[in-house]
Amino acid sequence: MPLLRMRDATFAGGTTFVGPVSLELSQGEHAALHCSSAPEAAILALLATGIVKASNGCVLIDDYDPHVQSVHCKRIAGLVPHEPFLLDEGEFARYVAYRAALWGIELGRAQTHAALLRRRLTGMHESFAYPLIATLIGMPRLIVLDRPQPAYARLILGVVGRRGVLSTHTDAAAARAFCPNGPAQLPVTQA
Amino acid sequence: MTTRALLAVLQARLWAQRRIVFYSCAAAFVAGLVQPSGYAAPLFLCSLLGIACALAQSPGLHPHLDRAEQSAPLFGRELARAKALVPCLAAALAALIYGCAQLLRGAPGVPLTLLVAAAAVGAATLTALCATIRRGSTRALYVMLAASTSAVAYALAVAAHSLLAELAFCAMVAFFSLRQYGEALARYDPI
Numbered sequence: 001m002p003l004l005r006m007r008d009a010t011f012a013g014g015t016t017f018v019g020p021v022s023l024e025l026s027q028g029e030h031a032a033l034h035c036s037s038a039p040e041a042a043i044l045a046l047l048a049t050g051i052v053k054a055s056n057g058c059v060l061i062d063d064y065d066p067h068v069q070s071v072h073c074k075r076i077a078g079l080v081p082h083e084p085f086l087l088d089e090g091e092f093a094r095y096v097a098y099r100a101a102l103w104g105i106e107l108g109r110a111q112t113h114a115a116l117l118r119r120r121l122t123g124m125h126e127s128f129a130y131p132l133i134a135t136l137i138g139m140p141r142l143i144v145l146d147r148p149q150p151a152y153a154r155l156i157l158g159v160v161g162r163r164g165v166l167s168t169h170t171d172a173a174a175a176r177a178f179c180p181n182g183p184a185q186l187p188v189t190q191a
Numbered sequence: 192m193t194t195r196a197l198l199a200v201l202q203a204r205l206w207a208q209r210r211i212v213f214y215s216c217a218a219a220f221v222a223g224l225v226q227p228s229g230y231a232a233p234l235f236l237c238s239l240l241g242i243a244c245a246l247a248q249s250p251g252l253h254p255h256l257d258r259a260e261q262s263a264p265l266f267g268r269e270l271a272r273a274k275a276l277v278p279c280l281a282a283a284l285a286a287l288i289y290g291c292a293q294l295l296r297g298a299p300g301v302p303l304t305l306l307v308a309a310a311a312v313g314a315a316t317l318t319a320l321c322a323t324i325r326r327g328s329t330r331a332l333y334v335m336l337a338a339s340t341s342a343v344a345y346a347l348a349v350a351a352h353s354l355l356a357e358l359a360f361c362a363m364v365a366f367f368s369l370r371q372y373g374e375a376l377a378r379y380d381p382i
Contacts, residue, residue, distance in 0.1 A: 039382075046381070052382060074264040
């Protein structure tokens with residue numbers, strides 16, 4: 001069963017229109033979407049995690065519909081935002097505790113997991129590492145990366161492991177860096 | 192929602208807004224020391240502080256907290272209740288400090304003043320919360336509604352001499368505002 005299924009998924013709000021997008025992603029698979037603009041990439045990432053609901057078409061996360069089972073979807077899919085976190089070490093420790101409480105994870109386990117991930121992400125600037133660590137401590141099965149830095153592609157894909165990975169990009173080279181085994185990019189049709 | 196998650200939201204938001212909370216309490220203390228006794232000062236000042244604290248929950252001011260809450264496996268109504276507690280607690284603290292300052296001055300009827308003020312503060316703060324996820328004229332309308340809630344509460348308590356009517360009015364406004372905020376947050380698209 002695919003972890004993420006998007007069928008002609010579109011988002012329309014005000015003057016913003018994104019899609020339609022169709023794709024299927026299973027456990028361990030990587031897909032990269034090459035988008036025409038940064039807002040489009042951000043909206044697609046939000047759609048794929050169920051934070052934003054599709055206006056038309058269908059998005060299913062492990063067969064759960066974000067319109068009616070958003071809590072289940074958010075347990076399965078984790079979003080790594082594009083914006084770096086400008087937090088110092090103390091603030092990040094507090095943030096880990098905060099996320100652990102929201103996701104109902106044991107605090108000690110979350111802290112150990114965060115420390116382990118930080119060691120594995122040595123060489124990655126902490127502003128970019130923190131959002132990824134914060135997402136991974138929630139143990140999602142699907143990781144959605146909103147415009148990740150291509151320079152850290154190897155490190156990011158290394159810590160993500162056998163999870164399904166969907167990344168959105170505004171640059172073709174970056175999309176190729178995150179999708180080494182499959183198609184470099186999936187077509188995104190702009191209406 | 193677990194108590195742990197509720198407390199985590201409360202703690203994280205109060206910590207992020209500690210300066211606003213501190214200045215609100217300081218302003219309430221100074222006003223409590225210099226103002227003559229009566230309902231006008233605590234009711235309007237603390238309601239104003241509550242509205243300011245509520246507006247400080249607007250998305251974008253603490254992006255890492257917003258992102259965590261949006262992607263956390265919580266229902267919109269649960270998150271609304273947790274977020275509503277933050278400005279209510281901050282404003283109630285300001286009202287309490289105002290009461291302490293009045294007690295230091297030896298003003299009469301402090302507990303009753305606190306009761307009248309706390310009811311109006313809760314209603315105004317919860318109404319102002321609805322403004323945080325809106326923009327433009329709708330946002331301004333909700334802020335005006337919050338301010339007029341305080342005015343009606345004052346009119347009922349002072350002009351109509353009916354404490355029960357004031358408490359009933361504030362309870363009703365607070366209930367419907369919290370419901371409205373929960374519904375709006377459940378449908379909220381962070382775009």
